[in-house]
Amino acid sequence: MTTSPSTEPISLLGIPLDANSSFLAGCALGPDAIRGALHSTSGNDANEASVHVTPLLDDVGDVALSNERGSHPDADAITEAVRAQLAAQRQLISIGGDHSVTYPILRAFREVHDDLTVVHIDAHPDMYDDLDGNPLSHASPFARALEDGCMTRLVQLGIRTATQHSVDQAERWGVSMITPRRVSDFDPSSLSGPIYFSLDLDGLDPSCAPGVSHHEPGGLTVREVLDIIDALPGPIVGADVVELNPTRDLVDMTAMVGAKFVKELAGAMLARR
Ligand code: MN
Ligand code: MN
Numbered sequence: 001m002t003t004s005p006s007t008e009p010i011s012l013l014g015i016p017l018d019a020n021s022s023f024l025a026g027c028a029l030g031p032d033a034i035r036g037a038l039h040s041t042s043g044n045d046a047n048e049a050s051v052h053v054t055p056l057l058d059d060v061g062d063v064a065l066s067n068e069r070g071s072h073p074d075a076d077a078i079t080e081a082v083r084a085q086l087a088a089q090r091q092l093i094s095i096g097g098d099h100s101v102t103y104p105i106l107r108a109f110r111e112v113h114d115d116l117t118v119v120h121i122d123a124h125p126d127m128y129d130d131l132d133g134n135p136l137s138h139a140s141p142f143a144r145a146l147e148d149g150c151m152t153r154l155v156q157l158g159i160r161t162a163t164q165h166s167v168d169q170a171e172r173w174g175v176s177m178i179t180p181r182r183v184s185d186f187d188p189s190s191l192s193g194p195i196y197f198s199l200d201l202d203g204l205d206p207s208c209a210p211g212v213s214h215h216e217p218g219g220l221t222v223r224e225v226l227d228i229i230d231a232l233p234g235p236i237v238g239a240d241v242v243e244l245n246p247t248r249d250l251v252d253m254t255a256m257v258g259a260k261f262v263k264e265l266a267g268a269m270l271a272r273r
Contacts, residue, residue, distance in 0.1 A: 020100035096242035211249025234272025
């Protein structure tokens with residue numbers, strides 16, 4: 001079968017994991033909440049560029065997980081599920097799940113891309129050596145990914161909780177860690193090569209995204225993050241939207257924000273393969 005590149009589907013993969021959350025459970029309910037918002041009849045299937053993106057998302061279901069804290073078999077299952085999509089030449093958007101999912105995702109991308117730039121939106125640097133004795137904690141995925149050489153460059157945007165340990169980790173690994181105050185100085189067009197985009201919804205201000213476990217005031221607006229996505233030069237080979245905790249959400253508004261990002265990321269991925 002031959003298909004025009006512009007209409008080749010993007011895989012949508014659910015990762016219902018919250019066992020590596022340090023504070024609250026609930027992120028395991030995130031994938032289905034985003035699916036519900038994505039297909040809600042309150043909206044339609046077009047993105048802001050008037051591309052009908054939702055029908056181009058091929059929902060490949062959820063990764064089967066034990067959802068046990070610090071589980072290496074669960075991490076391996078995530079890596080295997082992503083590997084299968086990449087082997088099928090698919091672009092991939094993963095919906096979580098706590099942020100621990102990003103390390104096993106990036107392990108699979110490392111097998112395909114040796115020059116990956118990761119753009120990471122978050123209130124937190126997520127570079128702890130470990131948290132509470134769990135090296136697979138949602139506070140550590142980028143420490144593990146950097147140790148494993150999963151990327152050549154990491155740019156973190158919206159960070160506003162960095163401890164001295166995190167500052168030291170950023171220096172050690174050459175990470176660009178950018179606070180909300182300096183986000184407007186960051187020029188996405190300065191990036192080159194394949195890009196992976198990791199979006200922790202707590203990078204947003206809690207007023208736009210209350211449905212997260214860790215409320216950290218002073219964050220980014222939805223529009224600021226959309227503008228960053230719009231300015232990424234691409235190709236955007238993969239993305240995740242994580243840390244939606246529906247038990248904390250108000251009238252499903254954070255689920256809708258997550259679905260909005262899925263749609264606009266899909267549009268950016270289609271436009272810049
Ligand atoms: Mn995070
Ligand atoms: Mn966070």
